Amino acid sequence: MITPGSLYNCFSKFVFDGDTLTLDSQGAELRVRLRWIDTPEAQKSGQNSTDPKILKHWEWAQKAKVALMNLVAEKAIITVPIEKDQFDRWVCDCYLNKVSVATNIQILQCKAGMGVSFLPFNRFAYNTRELSLLRGIITETASANRKKLGLWSEPDLILPYEFKKLNLS
Template structure:
């Protein structure tokens, strides 16, 4: 792992080629959201500078690989972020019971984002930022 952009986006080096990876099935808080920096730090602590395996499941509209990042100890970074309460289960793109259960566990344990009274999902945060940008452009 050579670069961590945020909690759920990173760059790996494979055969001297940089590959941008978006973690499948989860959505971490944005950098300017509560817990955004913590999610990035968590991913960095587990993966940065380490040899990881990426199980690529798809590509997104930006050309990023969508996948599971398997850490040197065999744990899956996507799952670890959910367990730590540092990501939402992105049900729009993943229907797994496993990820839903991990999110529910974190909610019930009130860890990470779930310790907040009114946590805003990143997809809602991005919509609100986009709508504000459009309003400013119209003026």
């Protein structure tokens, strides 16, 4: 049984995309969505396009997935589950080896330009760790954007939240 707010020692089992993965916690599978970030959307089965912007978005989705795979491969991950989302995934904060802003996976994805901040729109009583995490995500997203790192190097990239609004079939 998973308890929100508790720490779990895990290892990566499978990476779905740049912000979703399956972790192994002492033999139990935990499907995780990284909290407060969003990465480009992968091409879904049956989706096709000749639009260069859409093709570029899908290309960056693959790059974000590979970046996450490289980040978590064969490393101990500390996971803090927060809540379940509409897809029955645990929305989590994840860290490499220890709980620290410097080892937070969401921040590292944003710092590399592989993700964007996806800010909460609810009333939330942030603890000190969460405030540091949120500040780090925003800061590193802005820094990657200014430096034109990763997906920010694309002048006309469709951001993940914009891409989700498109009607692709």
